[in-house]
């Protein structure tokens with residue numbers, strides 16, 4: 001069974017720490033570390049919730065940074081700051097600081113949790129900043145339309161062909177086909193599959209190649225569910241390894257222990 005031993009490498013590319021006033025959730029540092037250890041994950045990529053308060057969520061980013069120091073090469077950070085509630089210059093300087101000075105490896109754009117219409121100046125700032133900093137941009141997709149429509153991302157996928165774009169939740173079941181088409185049509189778009197149907201994940205891997213698809217769990221309560229899907233899928237070793245960690249290595253430029 002996946003994964004109670006370290007012989008199968010797994011990177012959980014989508015996990016949260018802290019409180020969320022948008023979705024009424026709370027994940028403690030203990031829960032992050034317990035998930036890392038209980039499932040023998042090789043690495044986890046951790047971000048604040050969109051509903052973290054106050055904004056910018058410096059306290060949460062600090063905790064993620066401390067975890068990334070304590071669990072070096074096993075816990076990494078993604079910066080997530082609501083672009084509507086801080087001045088653009090502060091948003092940009094905060095994101096630059098966490099990436100350049102504190103080693104965070106990506107940026108999150110939460111379309112619904114931060115109420116970001118992709119056709120706005122604030123959205124454009126996020127894409128431009130991630131492109132300048134040469135880090136992947138993870139975008140919440142699917143649930144929360146029209147802002148979370150995967151198709152809206154095409155505007156920027158063309159504008160920034162070198163920016164690695166990760167559609168979180170791969171369209172969240174509802175827009176799975178749209179997410180699939182985006183990943184098929186743009187070489188710089190990848191899918192992260194937390195909350196997706198097992199059959200859809202299998203389809204993504206077969207049709208796109210496992211080097212476009214990556215594993216994520218989002219919440220501690222959902223981690224065993226996502227692992228059960230991996231167990232239920234019919235993947236060869238090469239597909240399984242790409243899905244579970246090699247795509248993450250390539251997209252986030254990390255080396256999995």
Ligand SMILES: [Zn+2]
Pocket residue numbers: 014016218
């Ligand atoms: Zn999430």
